[in-house]
Amino acid sequence: MYSIKKMVQPDNFDEAWELLQKSPRNVILGGGLFLKLGEKSINKAVDLTHLGLDFIEKVDDSIRIGSMVSFGRLEEHKLLNDETGGIIRKSLETIVSKQIRNMATLGGSIITRFGFSDFLPGLLLLNPTLYFYKYGKITLEEYFALEKPLTKDILMEISIPLKKGIGVYCTQKKTYGDFPMLNMALFYTEGQYKIAVGARPGRAMIAEKTSKYLSAHELGPSILQESQKILLDEIPLSTNGKASKRYRELLAKGLLEKCLKEIKNENRYSC
Ligand SMILES: Cc1cc2nc3c(=O)[nH]c(=O)nc-3n(C[C@H](O)[C@H](O)[C@H](O)COP(=O)(O)OP(=O)(O)OC[C@H]3O[C@@H](n4cnc5c(N)ncnc54)[C@H](O)[C@@H]3O)c2cc1C
Incomplete structure (x- = not known):
């Protein structure tokens, strides 16, 4: 089980990023599910809920998804699933339980690049672009190829080109x-x-x-x-x-x- 000394809810990305850099023990809190499995002693848990990252929005031929969106919302989003061959819903519904899926976030699940992920193979096929606060734009495939995950940056959102199939x-x-x-x-x-x-x-x-x-x-x-x-x-x-x-x-x-x-x-x- 992890322990958290202090929870902080920054009002802007600058503040969130600064907090992250201040100590190796300051971390972003997604759904908190995976962090909870570890023994980490967290100094400041940076909660992104005030940064407006819980959105799913169609823009032209793609769909933007904020990093705080839960798996539960993703699997239920009709337009997203209709326009991506249902692959997101089909991948997510195999994960443990609805309760877990309602807590797990897009951000926490991408950043970690877990090999065991049920979600990432399907997402990879949709060729999404990830938007980080400092690193900027990178495709998921390129992110997978980076030597280390960008755990000291903030994944803000992803964009998926819509494709019927x-x-x-x-x-x-x-x-x-x-x-x-x-x-x-x-x-x-x-x-x-x-x-x-x-x-x-x-x-x-x-x-x-x-x-x-x-x-x-x-x-x-x-x-x-x-x-x-x-x-x-x-x-x-x-x-x-x-x-x-x-x-x-x-x-x-x-x-x-x-x-x-x-x-x-x-x-x-x-x-
Ligand atoms: C009991 C259990 C069983 C599971 N079973 C499965 C399974 O069968 N299949 C499967 O695919 N997955 C499974 N998962 C994983 C789950 O689906 C999530 O992928 C995982 O919990 C991470 O999501 P989270 O939101 O909880 O991340 P967290 O635990 O909150 O965070 C994980 C990491 O990401 C960082 N982070 C979070 N958000 C951001 C952001 N926006 N920007 C930068 N860094 C960020 C955190 O600092 C942390 O380092 C399971 C998880 C649990 C706890």
């Missing part, structure tokens, strides 16, 4: 409330596939070659087999306490087949 999310967990042993998100639009694999156990990454191969071929048993081979060649998988590398390899093949079947079913249904 079909999104599916497939995951394998030991029990419903557990973290994934492997997960996969797939977005399909106008004959083009885009696949992301997470909980490898490393953080989610896009399977570029597999996506290209599938987009260039009519799906059938031999194409499926070849795409599974390409997937295993391009996506590094390894062993941790959740699953062995060998088991993840088997799961990767199975999840790819499952995701493709779901796309096919939804495609038929939506025609």
